[in-house]
Amino acid sequence: MEKKQCREVVSLFFVVMIFVFITTGEAQAQPFLINCGGNSTVSIDGRKWIGDLAPNNNLTLSSTVMAATASSLSGDSIYEPIYKSARVFTDGLNYTVEVIPGNYIVRLHFCPFTFDNMNINDSSFGVVANGLKLLTQLSVPGEIAHKNLYLQSSGGNGSSFSLIKEYVLGINLDVLVIELIPSEGSFGFVNAIEIVPVGDRLFADAIRRVGGNDMNLNLSGQGIETMYRLNVGGPEIKPNQDSDLWRMWEVDSSYMITANAGVEIRNSSNITYASMNDSSLAPLLVYETARSMSNTEVLEKRFNMSWKFEVHPDFDYLVRLHFCELVYDSAKDRIFRIYINNRTAANTFDVYVKAGGKNRAYHQDYFDAVSSKTDTLWIQLGPDTAAGASGTDALLNGLEIFKLSRNGNLAYVEKYDSSGNSVGHSKSWILWVVTGAGIASVAILAVAFTLVFYICKNQGEKTIDMKNNSTGWRLLFLHRGIVNSSANAKGMGSQNLNGSTASTRSGKRFTLAEIRAATNNFDESLVIGVGGFGKVYKGEIEDGSLAAIKRANPQSEQGLAEFETEIEMLSKLRHRHLVSLIGFCEEQDEMILVYEYMANGTLRSHLFGSDRPPLTWKQRLDVCIGAARGLHYLHTGAERGIIHRDVKTTNILLDENFVAKMSDFGLSKTGPSMEHTHVSTAVKGSFGYLDPEYFRRQHLTEKSDVYSFGVVLFEVICARAVINPTLPKDQINLAEWAMKWQRQRSLQTIIDPRLKGNYSPESLEKFGEIAEKCLVDEGKNRPTMGEVLWHLEYVLQLHEAWMHAIDRENSFSSSQDLWELVVEDTDIKNGKEITSLE
Template sequence: MEKKVQGREVLGGLLFLVVVFVFVEIGEAQSKSFFINCGTNSSLNADGRKWVGDLAPNTNLTLSSPAIQASTSTLSGESAFDSLYKTARFFTDGLNYTFQGIDQGSYVVRLHFCPFPWDQFNVNESKFDIAANGLKLVSEFNVHGEIEFRNVFLQSSGGNSSSFSLIKEYILPVKLNGLIIEFAPVKGSFGFINAMEIIPVVDTLFEDSVAKVGGNAVTLNLGGRGIESMYRLNVGGDEISASEDSGLWRTWEVDTSYMITANAGSEIHNSSNITYASVNDSTVAPLLVYETARIMSNNEVLEKRFNMSWKFEVHPDFDYLVRLHFCELVYERAKERTFRIYINNRTAADNFDVFSEAGGKNKAYHQDFVDTVSSKFDTLWIQLGPDASASSAVTDAILSGLEVFKLSRNGNLAYVERYKPAGNSSKKSKSFILWVGIGAGVASVVLVASIVAFVLCFCKNRRNKSSDTKANTSVWRPLFLHGSIQNSTANAKGSRQSLYGSVASTRVGKRFTLSEIRAATNNFDETLVIGVGGFGKVYKGETDDGTPAAIKRANPQSEQGLSEFETEIEMLSKLRHRHLVSMIGFCDEQNEMILVYEYMANGTLRSHLFGSDLPPLSWKQRLEACIGAARGLHYLHTGAERGIIHRDVKTTNILLDENFVAKMADFGLSKTGPALDHTHVSTAVKGSFGYLDPEYFRRQQLTEKSDVYSFGVVLFEVVCARAVINPTLPKDQINLAEWAMKWQRQRSLETIIDQRLHGSYSPESLKKFGEIAEKCLADEGKTRPTMGEVLWHLEYVLQLHEAWMRSYTSDNSFSSSQALQTDEREAEERQEGETSYKEKSTSRGISDPDSTDEFELS
């Protein structure tokens, strides 16, 4: 026992000595650092460090030319470096900074820029190149353009958008006894620099062998390549300032501005007993990074395939090293939390277990990956999500920090930015732009005058033709902008007059007046409301000829509703099919946007499966409803030139008419399919939890197979008659698709079938039905069937069931009279159910009355 204690003491002592050695090495590195205040010969203190003027004596720094010293008395920002940024060095010719007495090794080089006006220089027009020991860092660099680009990006992501300065950070190899940083303005322009940092890097900051995404480990030869630090995030925590990262004075941003959906991950904190998994990791990141983390929100409710996602703007045609920082803050054992890591929509690691990799709980650990961004893309996606195939106890993922580094290629880190500054470099270009501006101005005046004249004439005609309304300025997008909708409603050849107005000779149908809509809905009587969604309300009404209709009235305050309305008009103007809900007409008077649809007497398919006291649908009726919906979707996918993807297939968007014929409805999220030379449509993720294709969610690449996946969920919902997401159930039953797939893989789907169907379905038909649903839910879209194939198999399932029913009837010696009595009894029960159903106006509608399960990712 004593020997074990002594051994631990010796080990502890050695570990202490190693830690002391590392910190001594850090201290020596700091003593060899340069912190340069450009544009002055005086020194100052900023952010806890002493910054020496670039013309101060005894600094081991020389300038090729004094250039221009510039200064300002005030700055607009609130940076810790404000005092440092009040001076700068401007140059119109090449300028070199030579640092002498630098040992061989790697160095962090930070260049600080804060544009302020000086004399005749317009900093917005500055453009210059920078190189270090022959390695090109930037080309045609415009500081103001990059700051504006970054601010717009952060503002669009809900982040801070008031930055007035910029720091470019590089990690550069120095093989000679010195470092030369060269600044070269573009011809006719100038450049400037506010401050510089040169800090030695401990050799253990990077390892040369790194896991390549989608392949084996590769050797990066980092000792001979330059590296640019693109992003550095403290995931799940507050910003960490440079003064809080004393090793290398790095700043760690908050991650929310880069997340696709910030509330997809919730924050957790633990600041006790966190240590590094390896003493060599002590300079990789401060412990503050590992004291916070982000885990998946509602991980026991959402599908296992939903991920936490971060998106970054990067430069195309470069290799990127992605460093992920982890620390298990909750679980005490291995395999309690395992997950997958995706980089650019490819699996970088699966079955990843932080506890096992780091060697325990509260152990700070990092993992590096390298991937190439091709010349066709300028974004980098990083996603973490549960591994559905793993056996971990928790469907979750965790991340504490994230860094993205760009690696040099062929001695170059430079990339000409996408922004184009407004600056001009010569009188010739100014003269050219002047004449272009004059020409454009004249053309604009002519164009505006023509448009105004056209609009005035159009409005005059509208006033003459509208007898019961005054001129009103609509907040809606005018319907005549849609090529498929014509505005001609008066005395057009082929049009017919009605009591309330006229019928336009278009595919959209009748243009209703607002007074006609009010009459049809009893002035929008609330008792006639049959559905409510994000767009507004749906009323039951009757047209002037007594035809029942569903009248969808948009809420002008709903931007999402307006967008969906426009999409629905566009789609329905192209579509006509027995299994698609058709539009009778529309109204766009007095700031209203109203669509009128055929009335579906039996409401949504979901209301006949669960959640109401309606009589249950028979197995045959359920099959027929699925076949009808499949026919409608098959028509969408194949009826148009490029096909149409519904994007929101669910049982509340499958409606039943008075004869229980199923029709697809609600095309507000629909998208035109990809062109012939494309395989998918790149778009933001929209849909409903429980039905969403996980491949579409991960890649933001929409295909017709995304509808197939959603339809597979519908098929299981039809069998089990329960909600697709029910958080009140036991954990393994919350998600219908996963729960049903477990039983289907065991070929035991009858175990979870709707109890009301027991004894009234063909076992063989149920078996085939389950196989179809299983194929629809395949993980990869390319392995799923088309809707045409699904339709064919469903029709075969119906034939199996009908053959079984005939055989069952024959085997049980049903007489014709008994069979007739049974049919009559079922018809009476169904009629009673329909009567009860029609008395409950809020349980049916043209759209999903429960819009809380819909979400959007942008």
């Protein structure tokens, strides 16, 4: 009996051992760390890097090519001990490592330093791993410089910066062969190689496609390159702080479009993983900090936190977002949207619900394809105002972007020079370009000097001080073309260096002396406004008429481009509801625009913030209709239309008869051509009025003006600033606050008190509906300015009908009173009793 039990125990032991052996292949795989160019083992934080020529290292090197060493390196990299050596190759070099089949992180370390008089800037090579192309024509110094990491030396052969390329490879063989292949006539080098087993822990095959449903990508059968890894809202996490995977997590601020679009938050509470399968995806340090839009200093809550990344075109990407709710302890407190490359990846995203509670670490993966025409990837998070969450903000703790292989290839051919500039043409082609550019430059300079001399001579030998001018505004003719003074005075166009005629410019070209005389030498008492461009003076020009004279401030954010845009736009636009340009001045360092004078100033000054009398409801409707007519003309009057891009109450001016006119066209853009739906451009405008869709996508359309005009309509009703940080949180943003009341059909609650009892309730109701339609999130669902104009005219008709009804009622009451007096008098005289109006 005892022998039988013994045999059973032994059998069970062998079964368990076999099971363990089979099922723990992943556990048997150990990190393999190679110190290239070394013949001994180097220890870094307990990790042993084995020299590629050390004995019994289970590594095969195809050839014993030269090794290079640096006596010292500057910088504080934890990898400095292994960066002092490198393996340099001028012919193909293979590293063959015995591995257990499975998934591995493979990192290639490159830290350039000077060796044997070889110019490291000339190195160019490729890397292939088990037949998968990882790199092609890599220039390490060029890529480092392109990433804004400038090489610095210490002691003649040191370097402060390095480049680490990280890949996740599924290896189904018992060897990993890493081939290093120099480009023709060049050489390559490598400082260290990491091979770290990860099993199936990092990626699941099922993944959500942006704008679509879940799909199966079979990621385990693909090569993956790590493009970016960020600790959002927190400090840099060094490799030795990331458990056994030794990943580097960068700070995210340098990738943000607006660095202060979210506040950094942290929570020292104990954080746990939502699933044990997530424990290796990111260290808990990532989840202890976050970036949130809940910041009282970020006034525009409708905008998003946005990150922008350079990526390789024509590849597929996996975007991994890390979340952990650190503030709210119940569902529906923070609900937001996720956008990837300007498309909605998720609506009504609630971290608390997804993770299963507060302080629970959770991640979400998304798949998106980048076309051959795109080299950027946008990640944006913003409030989902329609979800009814108490916290209208967003949250993100970490972010990773992975590139997926296509047809056995992860390599992207993008060559950089040592300064980080892209090199995409042959040397002979570049030589021809440089030679041609040199000849052209000489010719242009010769013509320019001749023209400058000619102009100076014709203007009484005035000296142009180019040294002083360089610190101020550039003269217009040095930027675009030569302005013919006499021709311009007659309304003729300008001639550029090619002899062709530029856009015709109407209006007079004033001399600086005339401007000084008109403004009493820029008397501060004549200042009637101050804007982003500079000060505006009230002036009297030579014919005795009044003018608004806008003088640019050289320190202004608006410059030469806006100055020229303003002139060109107003030169080709004429409309009763657009401010007219009288002329301009561009002498010396000055840039000055002269407009018709608008006696009643800005619309805003009649709404709040000044001692001007308030406008009646009818006057406000007339002003809105006038401004709408001006914008409608902009959008439809030219072949491609013109988008104002800065619609606000300070840019709606009123003349002596309170006729509204749109002004300030310095940011205006010509609309899209017929084959396009939008204009791709950087975001410009004024906070509080900016179209959030334009802010998210950088896609400018006429509907962006419609959104801004909708904010103006609410400002006209409420007579308060669009952004007022002194108010309670839910009232800071006028658009959000007014929309809340409008959706409740209670806009009369927040109407300007000075209008109480003097407006038609029905007209106010319709007016609010128009404003609400203008502020719809998606531009395609907003009305056109023509439609807005039609509805505003209808609102005016409703109000006028109401006024006429009141007048008739008052007239009727007055007639009744008068009739009673007549009756009383007649009754006294005739002794008759009249009891009715009949």
